[in-house]
Amino acid sequence: MSPSLLRRTRVRAVAAVATAAASTLLLAGCVGGSAAPAGTSSDGSAAASSVIHLVGYSVPKEANKAVETKFLATPAGQGVSFEEAYGPSGDQSRAVVNGLQADYVSFSLEPDVTRLVKAGLVDASWNSGATKGMVADSVVVIAVRKGNPKGIKGWDDLVKPGIKIITPNPASSGSARWNTLAAYEHTIAEGGSEADAKEYLTKFFGNVQALPGSGRDATNAFLSGDADALISYENEAILARQSGEEFDYVVPDQSVLIENPAAVTTKATPKAKDYLDYVLSADGQAEFVKKGFRPVVEGTPTTGVEGANDPSNPFPTPAKLTTIADLGGWDAVNEKFFADKTGIVSQVQQATGKSQ
DSSP states (O other), X not given: OXXXXXXXXXXXXXXXXXXXXXXXXXXXXXXXXXXXXXXXXXXXXXXXXXXXXXXXXXXXXXXXXXXXXXXXXSGGGTTEEEEEEEEXXXXXXXXXXXXOOOSEEEOSSHHHHHHHHHTTSBOTTTTOSTTTXXXXXXXXXXXEETTOTTOOOSGGGGGSTTXXXXXXXXXXXXHHHHHHHHHHHHHHHTTOOHHHHHHHHHHHHHTEEXXXXXXHHHHHHHHHSOOXXXXXEHHHHHHXXXXXXXXXXXXXXXXXXXXXXXXXXXXXXXXXXXXXXXXXXXXXXXXXXXXXXXXXXXXXXXXXXXXXXXXXXXXXOOSEXXXXXXXXXXXXXXXXXXXXXXXXXXXXXXXXXOOO
C-alpha cells in the first residue's frame, strides 16, 4: 500500500493462533438477534461464557463474519458467541444511543462513534491507538454495467444528459457521505472553484435515480434496476463480483480515502476488546483484504483479491486521493457539507428535489 493512502501511523499486529473451528450467525436489519440459544456457543456445542453484541453498518457484514469465524477458533474466542445488528451507519449509531445493546460498534464514519463518546457509551480514548480507531480503508469507485456501455471513465461522465445514478442517501448512510464528498472534491482537484464544485454536485444529483438507505441497499438497487452507475465503496464492488454479479467498476483518478472505525463500548464484555485486537491482527486484516477492503495495518499482503479489476494489484492509488484530514476533519466537513439547511450537500439535495 502506498504511504500516501494513510495520514496516521500504522503498525504490524501479531496474529492470533488458530486452534479450532466454529461458526457464527449474522443477522441483517436494525435489531439484534441471538447468534445462538442462551447457554450455547455459536456452533451450539458448548456453553457460551460471553456474548459480544456487535452493531454495525451494512457493508462489512461478510468481512465481519469471516473475521469472527477465525476469532472463535483462537484461545481468546473460546466460549464466545455473537449477536449482531446491521443497517445504515448513522441509524445504527443513533440506535445505540437510544438503547440498542452494543459491545462492539463498527461504523462507516468517525462521527458515528463520536456520537457514542458524547453519550458516554464509548471512551474518549477510543482512537488513541496506532490506527487511530480505524479497522479498514477503501476508496470511492464507480460501478457500471458489464462492458461499460455508456463509456463512463470518471466523474465528468456521470453528469452527461440521460445518465442514471444510484448512490445512498447522505441523511442515513455513511457511504453516501463519502460518495458525495468524492463527487464534490473531484472538481476542486481539477482546479475548479467551490462554486464550480457545487454546480457539479447539482448536476450530479440531478441525474440521481434513487437514494437507498444504505450502501448495501444501493448495491441491491443497482443490481436489480436499470441505472447506469452506482457510486460505492471499492470493497462493495469487489464483494459483489466475488458473489457472481456481473458488472465493471472504475477507480476514478480523483477519489476520497474511506476510513472505517470500530470501537468497544464502556460497558462491553472484555471479550469485545479481544475481538477488536484480533480484527487488527495480521489474520484479521487478511480477512478484510479478502473481502476487498484496504488494510490499515502496514505490511498486510494485498495480492490475490478475487473480484478486483487486477487481483495481483487490487488496490491502485488514485492520482488524487483526498482525506478527511485534508478537509479539516469531520467537524468541519459535517458543518460545511451536511448541516441541515446550510450544508452544501443539504442545499443541493433540496434544490434538486433529491432528499429522499
